[in-house]
Every structure is written in C-alpha cells, then in structure tokens.
Amino acid sequence: MFSAHPFVYCTSLQFYSSLIVTSLEMPSYKLYYFAARGVGETSRLLFAAAEKEYEDFRIVPPQWPALKPKMPFGQLPVLEVDGEQIPQSRAVENYLAREFGLYGSNKQEKATIDVVCEVARELKMHLSLMFHAKEDPKERQRLAAELKDKIAPTIMTNLTKYLNKNTGGHGWFVGNSISYADIVVYAHVEKIIDNIGEDAFKDYPALKANFKRVASNKGIANWLENRPVTPLVPCLNEIVAELVVQYPNIIMAEYTLVYFNGRGRAETARILFEVAGVKYVDKRIPRENWPAMKAEAPLGKLPYLEAKGMKLPQSSAINRFLANEFRMFGKDKIEKATIDALTECLRDLEGPITKYFYEKDESKKVEIKKELCDEKIPLILKAMEKQLCKNNEGNGWFVGESISLADIDFFCFIDWLVFVNPDVLTDFPKLKGLNDRIKTHEKIAKWVAKRPETEF
Known part of the structure; x- marks a missing residue:
C-alpha cells in the first residue's frame, strides 16, 4: 500500500x-x-x-x-x-x-x-x-x-x-x-x-x-x-x-501551522504569515481527530509549527520565531524587550479569561466577569496604552514605525476581550485607534474578510 x-x-x-x-x-x-x-x-x-x-x-x-x-x-x-x-x-x-x-x-x-x-x-x-x-x-x-x-x-x-x-x-x-x-x-x-x-x-x-x-x-x-x-x-x-x-516561479509553502479549526492561540501566527506575505499550510484539526493525533504533537498540545525540519510547540514561541523570521520583532534589543513585555502582559489575562469561558456556575461566572471588567483588564490596558503613548504619542505602533508582533498579538487578544466586555476599549482611545489601524491594515483586512468562520 x-x-x-x-x-x-x-x-x-x-x-x-x-x-x-x-x-x-x-x-x-x-x-x-x-x-x-x-x-x-x-x-x-x-x-x-x-x-x-x-x-x-x-x-x-x-x-x-x-x-x-x-x-x-x-x-x-x-x-x-x-x-x-x-x-x-x-x-x-x-x-x-x-x-x-x-x-x-x-x-x-x-x-x-x-x-x-x-x-x-x-x-x-x-x-x-x-x-x-x-x-x-x-x-x-x-x-x-x-x-x-x-x-x-x-x-x-x-x-x-x-x-x-x-x-x-x-x-x-x-x-x-x-x-x-x-x-x-x-x-x-x-x-x-x-x-x-x-x-x-x-x-x-x-x-x-x-x-x-x-x-x-x-x-x-x-x-x-x-x-x-x-x-x-x-x-x-x-x-x-x-x-x-x-x-x-511560485514559491511553495515551507511552513505548516497545526491547530484546531478556530482562531484561538494560532491566529497571531496566521496574521504574521499574512502580513509577511509568506505562504504556509494552515492545517486545521477537527476536534474528533485530535485524540488520535495527540501523540504526534510536541508536548501533546496545539498549536505547533513545522518549519526548517523541526516541530515547534507553544504559541508564544511560535509567534516569536515567526516575528524574528519576518522582521516584525523590533530593530534593536530595547524594541525586542518592549515587544516581549507587551505580549506577556496579554498572557497575564489568558488564565482568567479562560476560566471565565469555562465556568459553568452562573453566579461564579458573574463574579469572574466583574473582577475582569473592573480590575484586571483595565489594569493591563492602562499599562499598554501608557507604553503605546511613548512611541509617536500613541498615534502609531507599539514600537518603531511599522507593525510588529506586539500590535498583532494585541489585535488578536481583543477578540477574546470583547467576549467579556464589548466596550472594552471605550476608556482607552489610543488603544482603540491602534486597533482600528491594525483592523484596516491592507493585508490584515483581507485575511479577516476571507478567513473561515469559526466558533472561537
């Protein structure tokens, strides 16, 4: 056979x-x-x-x-x-x-x-x-x-x-x-x-x-x-x-991104590919197929990236690798450190938001949402807007003069936040302006218009 x-x-x-x-x-x-x-x-x-x-x-x-x-x-x-x-x-x-x-x-x-x-x-x-x-x-x-x-x-x-x-x-x-x-x-x-x-x-x-x-x-x-x-x-x-x-002379895909059929933790990587104009295979695994494939995945988790003869797990590691490959990780050590700090700020919210999504007790869900909306999310967004304002008075990107991993990761994370609070950016006009700039970026707008409709 x-x-x-x-x-x-x-x-x-x-x-x-x-x-x-x-x-x-x-x-x-x-x-x-x-x-x-x-x-x-x-x-x-x-x-x-x-x-x-x-x-x-x-x-x-x-x-x-x-x-x-x-x-x-x-x-x-x-x-x-x-x-x-x-x-x-x-x-x-x-x-x-x-x-x-x-x-x-x-x-x-x-x-x-x-x-x-x-x-x-x-x-x-x-x-x-x-x-x-x-x-x-x-x-x-x-x-x-x-x-x-x-x-x-x-x-x-x-x-x-x-x-x-x-x-x-x-x-x-x-x-x-x-x-x-x-x-x-x-x-x-x-x-x-x-x-x-x-x-x-x-x-x-x-x-x-x-x-x-x-x-x-x-x-x-x-x-x-x-x-x-x-x-x-x-x-x-x-x-x-x-x-x-x-x-x-078309160049064939050198990268395969493996994840479930949803935006989730793979969307930042997908948008990095789109902005860079780099071909890749967007392999989406049906949930029912995952148990049989789990043993093949590094660390038994998704997403992972196949590139240059390796399988790279962990979404943050994948995003950093691609951002470095595509020159979207800052031009010097300070910019790179700033991008790292901003993306890690977002990760601080990942646990509480995931807990909110999966909480079945409605009364506890209300408590978690209140804490997120009144304390945790505003605290992080206030710090991020302050950092944004250090570059071009908050009217450009998080670092430098072009879009970077920090901007793209922020844009994807807002997808999560609006599920908790649709008006999450109301009190942060500079971040809202940034989100609008990213949303209307030619390549990102094209991707958002054509990407598969998914539940998450």
Missing part, C-alpha cells in the same frame, strides 16, 4: 518515486497530478480503498511547463498503466473503479453509481467559481453563503435520497460494500466540509454516517492519516495549469 510522503510537496519527481516500491506482480500504476487534493484525490482514494500500490507524482509549478507537453491534452491528472497514459480525471476514476471491482456488480448498480457520482460532481463548478473569486472577498463571501444555504443542501438532499434506497440508508450507496459512488461522494462532501464545516451534516445523519464509514475503511483511514498536507484547490485542473504557466 502506498504510504504518503511526510513533506507537503515533492520538489523532484525522481526523488518522490524513489520512496515507493512497486510490486512486480501487479500492473505498474503512476498517477500524475498537482500537489493538491483537487480532482486527483478521488483516484488516490480509489487506490487506498483497493489497497493497491502506485507512484503518486505530485507536480509543483516549476516542473509543470516542462512536463505539460508530455501529457495528453496538456492537462492533469494522468494515469499511466504499464506505460500507457489515460488522461481526464473521470476517465481515470472509471478505469480504476472497474479495475478494482468498485463499479457495482450489475448494470443497475453501475447506473446508480453513475447517477450518484454526477450528483456529487455538481459541486465542482461552484467551487471553481469560489476559486476564481479568491481576490474578491465580498464575492467569495456571497458564493460561500450560496454554497451553505443552497448548493450544499440541494446536493446532500439528493445524495441522501439515493443512499436511503439501499438498506434504508444504513450502509452503502449500492450493494453491501464500499463502491466508487461512496468514494466520489466522500471526496466531494469533504470539500463541502472544508468550506462550510461539519454543520453541513446537521440535517443529513445518514450521509454523515456514510461519510464516517468511508473514512474508517482500512485503506482509506491509512491514507487520510498519512496523506501529505496540501491545499484543497485546485478545483479544476485546467485552472491550475493556467496559473502555474503564468506564475512558474
């Missing part, structure tokens, strides 16, 4: 293929696609379900111009079987499904599989529109809302109807075992979940159960645990082909 390479991207086809030993007793399979899930992921899932070995060539943009003329139609994905090339994602999937006995046991089942697959693929065009709108936050938000309120419910309702026709929706789409239909639905519903979250399942328990059955298939479970962390996009391979030709 193919085991995923631990790095995000393979920069050499020869190196990547050397990681896999292909059985001499079976056909030789080579799958060529970009370093993303996209329309190549269903084929990978088919290989996983069948537990068949193959070479998973992941093409990065600098390689594509030289490889493109060698591919039928100049597109990906392409499956190579004993030297013969099969282009087009659907043709590749159909071939593999037939080859691995996953395309139904009779004509009726095959027809049902085709219908189910076509219903799931109705998502493809909408996701491509969202991809095109990535530089237009308002249009992307509109499309995301349409996906959540109209497109996804329509698709999932129709899929549920077909699922219910077989064993009352308690098994697979056809027959008594996993098929091509289940795998295609899983791949496309996974894209829905990536875009609008687990709430997409709330009215479709049978579909959710089917999704989990697919994910627990032995081969697929192994694949999901070990597959390289890559972006969901491209949605259409021809779009990426066009992009990589336009941007042949």
